[in-house]
Amino acid sequence: MTEQEKRKISETMKFDFDLSGEESEAGYVLKRVFYALEERGYNPVNQIVGYLISGDPAYITSYKDARTMIRTVDRDDILEELISSYMKE
Numbered sequence: 001m002t003e004q005e006k007r008k009i010s011e012t013m014k015f016d017f018d019l020s021g022e023e024s025e026a027g028y029v030l031k032r033v034f035y036a037l038e039e040r041g042y043n044p045v046n047q048i049v050g051y052l053i054s055g056d057p058a059y060i061t062s063y064k065d066a067r068t069m070i071r072t073v074d075r076d077d078i079l080e081e082l083i084s085s086y087m088k089e
Helices: 003-010 025-039 044-054 063-070 075-088
Strands: none
Touching: 025 044, 025 063, 025 075, 044 075
């Protein structure tokens, strides 16, 4: 491994995201999916975590088009929304 490769591995990458307070598309979709899962009797946290880890949309109910909606948002954007929302509190 070259010195440049070693340096690149040890560097911290910077990732910027908006904390302006406006609800993002990911936040909107996440809330709708959460409530649809809850209404159908699922544990929304467990189901969303299953989806985020696996990428399998079968974890999300098709009730109220939740499965279709969640697939319109990149999983990275959902994670970004969750972390930024958690850090605001």
